[in-house]
Amino acid sequence: MSPIGETTPALASREALRLAHERAALMPDCLVEARRVANSVISGWHGRRKRGIGENFWQFRPYAEGESLSRIDWRRSARDDHTYVRDREWEAAHTILLHADLTPSMRYRSRMSNTSKEARALVLMLALAETLSRSGERIGVPGLLEPQASRQAAERIAAALSHAGALPALPQVAGVRSTADLILLGDFLDNPADTVARLKPLAHRGVRGHLVEIADPAEESFPYTGRTEFVDPETGKSLTAGRADSIAEDYRRAYEARRETLGTEMRRLGWNFITHRTDRPASEPLTQLHLLLSGGGLATHEVRS
Structure with a gap:
């Protein structure tokens, strides 16, 4: 949306193209940083494993009548009076969908941080794709990339995002399957009720969801004093506070209330x-998401980092 004047289709199109070009310019550095983060955190995530067809040994178990004799491990069976079958491991590829909010509010960066919310969301998205793809998971982006098991998942996502136009704060959810995990990265500054209304149908269908709220430190602490002009990056509307410090406490309460409401829902x-x-x-x-995706259980409270 153009920050000045009334929006027209032509202005909106040019603005979307400009944002897409700036996003594309971020991609090389974000991809390098994502690989660095992934390599520093995890040497390889294990997939969801269970007994099945595969190449790696899983376990020995007693032979059951009717099974093929070719499955018997005679060396292990010779150790005692039982007949054992050598099971192999099947690494069950799981579908994980990634979505980053890349709307204008995510471009904010204060002097208290070295990176914007948008850049951090992209790094996390690409680092997740890089790490999850190593264990054979099927990675996709709703409305942009179909899930696919590929060691080049991060590169595929970076290329797709570089050529994509305007993207919504929340993804298209119609095609999300109930067996998938959905990871959403954004600032979630919209009304929590609207966010919950969009996501509730997915939860009721059995989709497992993980929200990562990305915040600039200034958004939490509100360090402003004196006469300050605030501009909404989404609409271009501005608000001038004669003494910004006089509204700081009310702002912090509203900010925390929004966060607490969303987390509770x-x-x-x-x-x-x-x-x-x-x-x-x-x-x-990234480490927290690894724990959750690896079966570490659902969060019983807000996890902060």
């Missing part, structure tokens, strides 16, 4: 809610 849906500040290492939410 997500937990009611059985989803996870993580908060992350851009002045903190990107490795922190």
Whole structure:
């Protein structure tokens, strides 16, 4: 949306193209940083494993009548009076969908942080794709890329995002299957009720969700004093405060109330809610998501980083 004047289709199209070009310019550095973060955190995530067809040994178990004799491990069976079958491991590829909010509000960066919310969301998205693809998971982006098991998942996502136009704050959810995990990265500054209304149908269908709220430290602490002009990056509307410090406490209460409401509603849906500040290492939410995706259980409270 153009920040000045009334929006027209032509202005909106040019603005979307400009944002897409700037996003594309971010991609090389974000991809390099994503690989660095992924390599520093995890040497390889294990897939969802169970007994089945595969190449790696899983376990020995007693032979059951009717099974093929070719499955018997005679060397192991010779050790005692039982006949054993050598099971192999099947690494069950799981579908994980990634979505980053890349709307204008995510471009904010204060002097308290070295990176914008948008850049951090992209790094986390690409680091997740890089790490999950190593264990054979099927990675996709709703409305942009169909899930696919590929070691080049991060590169595929970076290329697709570089050529994509305007993207919504929340993804298209019609094609999301109930067996998938959905990871959403954004600032979630919209009315929590609207966010919950969009996501509740997915939770009721059985989709497992993980929200990572990305915040600039200034958005939490509100360090402004004196006469300050605030501009909404989404609409271009501005508000001038004669003494910004006089509204600081009310702002912080409203900010925390929005966050607490969203976190509570997500937990009611059985989803996870993580908060992350851009002045903190990107490795922190990546590690937390690893734990959750590896079966570490649902968050019972807000996880902060």
